[in-house]
Amino acid sequence: MTVxxxxxxxxxxxxxxxxxxxxxxxxxGQLIAEPTGLGANIHASVTGTVxxxxxxxxxxxxxxxxxxxxxxxxxxxxxxxxxKSAGIVGAGGAxxxxxxxxxxxxxxxxxxxxxVECEALLLHNVEQLKTASAQLIRGVKYAMEMTKSSKGYIAxxxxxxxxxxxxxxxxxxxxxxxxxxxxxxxxAGDERAIIRELLGVVLEPxxxxxxxxxxxxxxxxxxxxxxxxxxxxxxxxxxxxxxGRVKDDSHIxxxxxxxxxxxxxxxxxGGYIEPHGEIVIGGPMTGRHGEESSPVTKTTGGVLVAMPxxxxxxxxxxxxxxxxxxxxxxxxxxxxxxxxxxxAERCKRMVEVNGRYRCAKPGVCPGQAETVMKLKKQGxxxxxxxxxxx
Numbered sequence: 001m002t003v004x005x006x007x008x009x010x011x012x013x014x015x016x017x018x019x020x021x022x023x024x025x026x027x028x029g030q031l032i033a034e035p036t037g038l039g040a041n042i043h044a045s046v047t048g049t050v051x052x053x054x055x056x057x058x059x060x061x062x063x064x065x066x067x068x069x070x071x072x073x074x075x076x077x078x079x080x081x082x083x084k085s086a087g088i089v090g091a092g093g094a095x096x097x098x099x100x101x102x103x104x105x106x107x108x109x110x111x112x113x114x115x116v117e118c119e120a121l122l123l124h125n126v127e128q129l130k131t132a133s134a135q136l137i138r139g140v141k142y143a144m145e146m147t148k149s150s151k152g153y154i155a156x157x158x159x160x161x162x163x164x165x166x167x168x169x170x171x172x173x174x175x176x177x178x179x180x181x182x183x184x185x186x187x188a189g190d191e192r193a194i195i196r197e198l199l200g201v202v203l204e205p206x207x208x209x210x211x212x213x214x215x216x217x218x219x220x221x222x223x224x225x226x227x228x229x230x231x232x233x234x235x236x237x238x239x240x241x242x243x244g245r246v247k248d249d250s251h252i253x254x255x256x257x258x259x260x261x262x263x264x265x266x267x268x269x270g271g272y273i274e275p276h277g278e279i280v281i282g283g284p285m286t287g288r289h290g291e292e293s294s295p296v297t298k299t300t301g302g303v304l305v306a307m308p309x310x311x312x313x314x315x316x317x318x319x320x321x322x323x324x325x326x327x328x329x330x331x332x333x334x335x336x337x338x339x340x341x342x343x344a345e346r347c348k349r350m351v352e353v354n355g356r357y358r359c360a361k362p363g364v365c366p367g368q369a370e371t372v373m374k375l376k377k378q379g380x381x382x383x384x385x386x387x388x389x390x
Contacts, residue, residue: 324386
């Protein structure tokens with residue numbers, strides 16, 4: 001018996017409110033939670049029995065026999081309403097509700113499908129570009145229609161040559177859609193970096209793409225949008241890359257039911273390579289610590305098994321940037337290494353906007369000598385940073 005834990009917050013905004021109760025029987029695709037403000041519908045990803053309902057999650061004990069069929073979302077002629085009903089959120093980032101992002105008038109602007117997948121080890125977006133380019137083109141067209149964008153682009157790293165070839169074939173007879181190739185830098189997939197490279201426009205920290213006539217969505221988000229519009233399928237499955245210290249490295253799982261414990265995916269690729277360290281949910285740069293029981297969510301991109309932490313029992317200074325681990329994450333890593341954090345500094349590119357620190361120029365890293373000297377003066381013997389190209 002497998003229990004699927006469905007978090008009530010898988011998106012930007014407030015947690016959803018459960019509309020089912022303990023002991024209820026639910027079917028795959030059934031609506032089980034609704035947003036109380038900014039958010040997105042949540043549906044059961046499996047057929048089974050609700051075992052617990054809390055303010056944070058719904059647990060479903062799955063029936064032994066499952067299939068891929070699902071309860072469809074209500075039919076509508078309004079594509080945006082279908083996207084909303086399906087509970088679609090950004091599958092490649094923070095999980096911003098897609099129906100809100102697409103509910104704009106972007107007349108004469110551009111729509112950009114983000115297939116850059118710039119974090120190391122993650123492969124499922126690029127695989128989608130290679131094997132489902134026709135579906136992606138339909139998704140771009142739907143998004144252009146809903147946002148009234150006159151031009152569409154698919155952004156991909158030039159190094160992913162097979163994906164580029166497939167996309168060029170798919171767009172050969174699409175005069176309003178182009179493939180845009182980006183250099184192999186990190187974080188090329190940051191929407192501000194994409195817009196800078198593609199449009200030659202530098203967004204100020206905190207400035208939204210729509211302010212310069214652009215709307216950007218991850219390519220997997222578009223996959224779920226097409227499924228909602230064409231098949232009335234809710235967002236109940238997720239594509240995930242499993243990599244690192246596992247026996248079948250860099251394995252791509254398509255359509256993993258949301259709520260699946262990540263240990264099930266690790267077992268499915270042969271289990272751990274020993275010795276192994278922590279499980280990271282997400283990419284190696286911005287991922288977070290996970291447990292074997294951690295559930296796959298609408299924003300889970302990777303399940304990575306790391307090496308054991310090296311033991312560095314020294315005084316550490318942490319260098320924080322938006323494109324890497326947060327202060328909390330870097331401190332957690334340092335503590336797991338047996339180190340003592342004695343100082344913390346932010347990259348000099350970081351500026352505060354509405355209480356959040358943002359990078360002024362994603363992918364254009366400055367020299368850090370001055371910052372490193374500050375850390376040294378505060379007693380740091382070594383420096384720990386999430387990402388820095390200098």
